[in-house]
Amino acid sequence: MTKALPNIAVLGATGVVGREILKILDENNVQYNSIKFLASKRSAGSTLEFKGQKYTVIETTPEAFDDVNICLASAGGETSKKYAPIAASKGCVFIDNSSAFRMDEDVPLVIAGVNDEDLRKHHGIIANPNCSTSQLMLPLKALDDKYKVKRMIVSTYQAVSGAGLKAINELTDNTKTNLVGMPYEPSAFKYEIAFNVIPQIDVFCENGYTKEEMKVTNETRKILHFDENVKISCTAVRVPVYIGHSEAVSVEFENDVDVNEARELLKNTDGVEVRDDVSTYTYPTPKDAAGKNPVYVGRMRKSIAFDKGLDFFCVADNLRIGAALNTVRIAQKVIEMELY
């Protein structure tokens, strides 16, 4: 390491993902020269504790990015659209959690440990994939390297924390209201989420899929450099879980798959933890994954729908691998590869 340590900014520091970013910056002991915390005008002026020190949250303005080398941003698409180009023009590497730039050809879309080399092509903005895509990439990359993915069908079981603080509180309020037999009028969701599942996340596209579902198709292709011949479809469903996205995944491969070999492969994949022993009812659930870093894989079995295929169940903390953890890991790679 020859380069001076970076000045870091965390944008959206007071949100659900922002708080998680602070935790992980601490856990991973990320080294920096200086750090500051940016938020909307509303949250500016409030105090925030990081590594035992108190910081005043600063309002996000163009000037706030002066002298910042790396910004970890999770403040929503509108804020990113406004400030990412400004930050980049000032020489700051803007690592963005929103969907604003993900499919931009000039913006690398990166899962640390999967396609780190794409980071070298950045022009100031780096995008973090959507949570439902992110957790799949580590196991899928390992399987693709060995068996070559041809087709994938994903059904998700997504936690409410993916929709922010208001949605988390709504699950609690709605549940309590239901338990005493009172009616409840949802507002964070279109339908009641308590004791229910909702087959819509994000808005609908013209082809009938939701944006969330198309993100799995398009972001997976971009991250793993798949061409259009690799067919991917998804059904994204919200479930009454606080933290932890789950995915039922069916993959067809070009090559024959041996399930025991595939299991060993994933056991040796960084960031993946295999929990898969039917004799002891061992498989991942979101409650067990919450607060943890690995992507958990279980229920691995040779597909009976595809001649060369595999079915598995993939669970991860959506606020970590799906957002904050990967953002911090990208920052660490940018520092390590001296790309700031």
Place this chain on the structure above:
Amino acid sequence: MTKALPNIAVLGATGVVGREILKILDENNVQYNSIKFLASKRSAGSTLEFKGQKYTVIETTPEAFDDVNICLASAGGETSKKYAPIAASKGCVFIDNSSAFRMDEDVPLVIAGVNDEDLRKHHGIIANPNCSTSQLMLPLKALDDKYKVKRMIVSTYQAVSGAGLKAINELTDNTKTNLVGMPYEPSAFKYEIAFNVIPQIDVFCENGYTKEEMKVTNETRKILHFDENVKISCTAVRVPVYIGHSEAVSVEFENDVDVNEARELLKNTDGVEVRDDVSTYTYPTPKDAAGKNPVYVGRMRKSIAFDKGLDFFCVADNLRIGAALNTVRIAQKVIEMELY
């Protein structure tokens, strides 16, 4: 109708599905000569109300089936294994909700309105398919008639009521315990079901799929007379919902599919209700389906994973179409076709 009205028995009348059978016998105004209610020794002697009249629950014994023409049974596999052959030998048509006889070659496996003609082949026992299979059959039969099913991948979101009264109470207790931040030791489920999802229903088979998952494969093939070339796989997941199973379904067909045509087709299919208008956020959820008879279909879209395929989301009251409603409908067909 020339035949005398049947003497009916309801076996397992005090269970979750049994109670629902009573409701639907009343709603559908099923005609009979006499009716009686059978249960285990433990429940025998208790009183039960049906159509405003009080009945004493009778202990299930071989003699209890004397003079019974049609028995609607939902008392679990062991009870069915014991009493179905006895009942049949006494000339009773035993309509069974358990999985005990479903794959028996001599036993028709029937969804009323889908394969009624199979009823004619009965030898005293008729099986009701598993709940996760049942709700799919009405829409799938219509789609298969038109487009010919080639491959199907199903991910389920199954309500706890499918696991009985104890599981229903456990969801409530576990949820309340979680809301006050106390630990909970599950017993009806292997893992906590509150604010969680569990990717296991029923026991594991040698191929890594669960019995519940293999039921979808095998029962669908039997009901729709598919040969082994039709490939079907399923991932069955328990979710914290009281009533209403949901299924994310991806189907590949032999023939080209037009999604608008397919939607019209299902709109005109008896027992199916299409709730599918993305412009008004109209799609089915289990909470809306609970207590109702139709199989609801929404989120219909041309597959982007298969050249000739369709994705959709299918929701139904698992205690009704998945169990009690189909049992009663089979009884009605047996009466109508004079097969008792």
